[in-house]
Amino acid sequence: MKTNLILTIFIITVFLITGTSSFGFTKSGNQTNAKGEGNIPKYGNWKNFTVADGLPGNKAYAVRVDGDRVLVGTHEGLAVYEDDKWTTYTTEDGIAHNGIIAIDVSELTGDVWLGTMGGLTRWSGGVFESFTQLNSGMPNNLIYSVVCDGKDVWIATGGGAGKYDTYSKEWDIFTEQNAPMHEPWTYSVCAGDNKVWIAAWGGGVIEYNNKTKHFRDYVDPDGNMEIDLFPDDGVVHDITTAVSWSNGILWVATYFGLSRYDGVHWKGYFDHDSGLASNFINFVRAVGDYAYLCTDQGLSVTDGESWVTYVRNENNHDGKVIITTGEQKSEKKLSPSISHNFVIGVDVKDDVIWVATSYGLSRGERIN
Amino acid sequence: MNNRVFIFSLFLIIVFSGIFSNAQDKKIMYGNTPDSIFPYNNFQKAYKYHFIEPRIEFLGAGREKKAPTDLTEVRIGFLGPLENSPIVDLGKQMLNGSILAIEEANALGGYKGIPYKLMIHNDVGLWGAAANEVIQMDDEKVWAWLGSIDDIVSHVALRATLKCEIMMVCTGDPDPTFTETNIPWTIRVISDDRQSSYALANYIYRTMKHDRIAVIRTGARYGRVGVMEFLGVANRLGHPISMEERFAEMGETDFTMQLKNIKNEKPDAILIWGNAKETGLIVNQIREMGMNQPIYTSDRAVSDEFLKIAGDNANGIVTTCQYDPTADNPSLKKFQADYYKRFGMEPNVFAAHAFDGMNLIIKAIEKAGLNRVLIRDLLTDRETFQHYKGVTGEIILDASWNDVGDIFMAKVENGKFVFFPAAQMKERGHSTRMVGY
Numbered sequence: 001m002k003t004n005l006i007l008t009i010f011i012i013t014v015f016l017i018t019g020t021s022s023f024g025f026t027k028s029g030n031q032t033n034a035k036g037e038g039n040i041p042k043y044g045n046w047k048n049f050t051v052a053d054g055l056p057g058n059k060a061y062a063v064r065v066d067g068d069r070v071l072v073g074t075h076e077g078l079a080v081y082e083d084d085k086w087t088t089y090t091t092e093d094g095i096a097h098n099g100i101i102a103i104d105v106s107e108l109t110g111d112v113w114l115g116t117m118g119g120l121t122r123w124s125g126g127v128f129e130s131f132t133q134l135n136s137g138m139p140n141n142l143i144y145s146v147v148c149d150g151k152d153v154w155i156a157t158g159g160g161a162g163k164y165d166t167y168s169k170e171w172d173i174f175t176e177q178n179a180p181m182h183e184p185w186t187y188s189v190c191a192g193d194n195k196v197w198i199a200a201w202g203g204g205v206i207e208y209n210n211k212t213k214h215f216r217d218y219v220d221p222d223g224n225m226e227i228d229l230f231p232d233d234g235v236v237h238d239i240t241t242a243v244s245w246s247n248g249i250l251w252v253a254t255y256f257g258l259s260r261y262d263g264v265h266w267k268g269y270f271d272h273d274s275g276l277a278s279n280f281i282n283f284v285r286a287v288g289d290y291a292y293l294c295t296d297q298g299l300s301v302t303d304g305e306s307w308v309t310y311v312r313n314e315n316n317h318d319g320k321v322i323i324t325t326g327e328q329k330s331e332k333k334l335s336p337s338i339s340h341n342f343v344i345g346v347d348v349k350d351d352v353i354w355v356a357t358s359y360g361l362s363r364g365e366r367i368n
Numbered sequence: 369m370n371n372r373v374f375i376f377s378l379f380l381i382i383v384f385s386g387i388f389s390n391a392q393d394k395k396i397m398y399g400n401t402p403d404s405i406f407p408y409n410n411f412q413k414a415y416k417y418h419f420i421e422p423r424i425e426f427l428g429a430g431r432e433k434k435a436p437t438d439l440t441e442v443r444i445g446f447l448g449p450l451e452n453s454p455i456v457d458l459g460k461q462m463l464n465g466s467i468l469a470i471e472e473a474n475a476l477g478g479y480k481g482i483p484y485k486l487m488i489h490n491d492v493g494l495w496g497a498a499a500n501e502v503i504q505m506d507d508e509k510v511w512a513w514l515g516s517i518d519d520i521v522s523h524v525a526l527r528a529t530l531k532c533e534i535m536m537v538c539t540g541d542p543d544p545t546f547t548e549t550n551i552p553w554t555i556r557v558i559s560d561d562r563q564s565s566y567a568l569a570n571y572i573y574r575t576m577k578h579d580r581i582a583v584i585r586t587g588a589r590y591g592r593v594g595v596m597e598f599l600g601v602a603n604r605l606g607h608p609i610s611m612e613e614r615f616a617e618m619g620e621t622d623f624t625m626q627l628k629n630i631k632n633e634k635p636d637a638i639l640i641w642g643n644a645k646e647t648g649l650i651v652n653q654i655r656e657m658g659m660n661q662p663i664y665t666s667d668r669a670v671s672d673e674f675l676k677i678a679g680d681n682a683n684g685i686v687t688t689c690q691y692d693p694t695a696d697n698p699s700l701k702k703f704q705a706d707y708y709k710r711f712g713m714e715p716n717v718f719a720a721h722a723f724d725g726m727n728l729i730i731k732a733i734e735k736a737g738l739n740r741v742l743i744r745d746l747l748t749d750r751e752t753f754q755h756y757k758g759v760t761g762e763i764i765l766d767a768s769w770n771d772v773g774d775i776f777m778a779k780v781e782n783g784k785f786v787f788f789p790a791a792q793m794k795e796r797g798h799s800t801r802m803v804g805y
Binding site: 058059061097099101117118133139140141142144157158159160183184185187201202222224225226227228229230231236237239255256257270279280296297340341342357358359 | 398399407408412414415416417418419424426427428429430496497498499500502503506520523524527528531532545548549550551589
């Protein structure tokens with residue numbers, strides 16, 4: 001009898017100890033897989049480009065497909081790939097700065113807009129025209145992001161977001177003085193559904209409604225930089241690095257993980273609870289139902305439920321594809337793989353993907 | 369009987385294995401933050417903890433780049449408030465400390481016979497301007513850079529330095545959020561306002577047993593973010609701030625309106641968070657209004673300017689300081705003598721930390737060679753320079769590359785600051801044995 005009593009106390013004690021150590025908010029490892037990884041575009045037949053192939057520099061910040069040509073922003077200038085040839089444009093041609101960080105193409109006019117380390121450049125009709133703080137109402141010369149939204153061109157800078165009306169040729173500047181930003185440090189901008197979203201460093205995401213001209217903000221509800229208190233309660237961190245919108249979904253990248261917002265619910269993703277290659281996300285581009293995530297440890301593609309991640313081996317040109325659905329994970333060899341695992345930019349058009357990395361550019365073809 | 373012994377032994381093993389598994393917590397304690405004051409810790413474990421090992425690394429390319437062979441100077445950048453800023457005096461001291469380190473290194477032969485050259489940039493304290501300065505440093509091909517003091521400038525510069533991939537050594541910005549960005553291109557070698565707040569709160573609430581504190585602070589970001597940590601700690605220790613008043617960053621000299629409100633509140637003590645000039649003026653006006661409460665201040669009061677303005681009213685004021693300038697440290701004594709000889713003035717906290725920070729950059733360049741990524745790797749590996757003994761004391765970086773070395777209290781006695789070590793909060797650091805880790 002006494003032994004039973006001791007045994008019971010022991011079991012309860014062990015239960016309490018183990019229970020205490022795992023106390024807290026836990027997330028289920030089993031997630032539903034309504035869409036399935038089979039629908040996520042998968043890419044192969046990778047071809048890589050470096051200086052040896054004609055790029056002006058190996059560090060590629062941005063890539064944009066523009067019809068039959070591909071525009072690549074590097075630290076040493078703009079590289080244009082057309083008819084299997086590379087052509088380089090630099091400050092000598094009229095670009096504001098050789099460090100080209102962001103690229104967008106206006107659907108309205110076909111003009112190319114370049115966000116550089118020294119100003120904003122428009123490439124129109126073969127002529128480069130540059131905007132700087134000195135010759136225009138731009139908030140700062142270091143342009144982290146540029147996006148064309150109809151007649152407007154939006155930029156994100158460390159001195160605030162700017163909107164350039166190409167008809168009136170006037171700038172509107174948005175900072176903590178006239179928008180719900182904690183600080184005016186903005187690093188990404190995207191547009192869609194008659195709205196514009198701005199990634200504000202330390203201030204989460206700012207939404208601007210083109211119709212009402214009103215702003216609203218989305219911040220991490222726990223209000224602390226060192227934690228994410230609850231999963232799926234809002235943007236995972238206030239230090240946001242990139243935003244992209246497609247098919248009603250806003251994707252928000254941070255250096256701490258990824259967030260997905262469907263207009264009602266937020267969902268957070270980290271590398272420990274999903275197939276995300278790394279929590280350090282340089283850039284995100286949403287195309288259709290999929291988000292293409294440029295991380296410091298590879299390229300991930302997701303629909304929010306399943307994941308396909310491309311990584312390169314350390315010591316050779318090969319790599320692997322990691323497919324994750326819920327807790328199920330599988331790997332396939334990839335030969336060759338992407339140019340480098342530190343991925344900075346991506347663009348997708350039809351069945352071709354272009355990936356800008358810390359060391360070279362990659363082109364892949366859809367294989368499913 | 370044997371059963372009981374077996375069960376009891378098993379019980380002891382399980383209990384003690386739990387205790388032993390906590391041994392690593394000391395090593396990974398973020399920001400010297402004890403359990404009792406970690407956000408939400410008394411109510412809810414977080415789903416994800418950041419800034420705890422294994423921390424982020426820079427995984428990009430660049431280590432393969434060969435050093436140039438045609439250099440005539442090895443350039444190191446400097447960004448500080450040198451013109452058109454309310455903290456020019458602090459910036460000039462930071463520049464002097466940097467210059468002294470460069471001159472000493474050049475006297476020893478520079479980098480393999482090539483002299484170091486400081487590329488000096490002014491931060492004007494306006495939003496965004498620092499980004500342009502960092503881009504200029506990239507164009508100038510600096511190998512690393514040092515700066516700044518203003519937290520706005522530092523944040524903007526940090527994001528730009530990530531894009532350019534140039535190592536930034538921060539020796540003057542105390543904003544706790546600066547290193548909470550996960551950017552692997554900076555270290556901070558000065559204690560931040562989180563450490564100052566912990567030290568102040570410990571002293572105010574536990575040593576002096578005050579309960580109700582009124583705060584008056586600058587409306588600038590330095591005041592807003594700086595005092596934020598103190599407010600958090602005060603709340604978690606069970607002493608919510610009874611009142612918070614603000615004043616303008618520049619130009620305000622009459623604080624009667626704010627101080628009347630504080631007087632009516634009858635707090636046990638008053639905490640001032642601002643630059644030296646305004647802090648001195650506020651101390652005087654507090655006493656002129658007949659308030660005799662103990663006064664505590666942020667660390668920028670540790671200056672001749674504050675002592676001169678506050679005069680006798682400064683006596684009894686307690687603040688913090690990121691080092692002890694009276695420490696019996698031979699390298700500190702030598703630095704102070706060399707500095708006085710070179711610049712004709714006593715070095716302040718920004719000069720001393722800049723001297724240490726610039727020496728770290730120089731040592732990293734000499735060890736790693738002329739490659740930005742390799743210089744970064746050495747400065748951030750938390751091995752090569754961990755526990756570096758500089759003129760400001762021992763530099764210890766936590767997993768966010770934030771300096772969590774010793775911090776000191778400073779009390780004015782007979783018109784001079786007297787320094788003594790801040791008491792540590794003794795609780796164990798927060799556990800990482802939870803979801804996400």
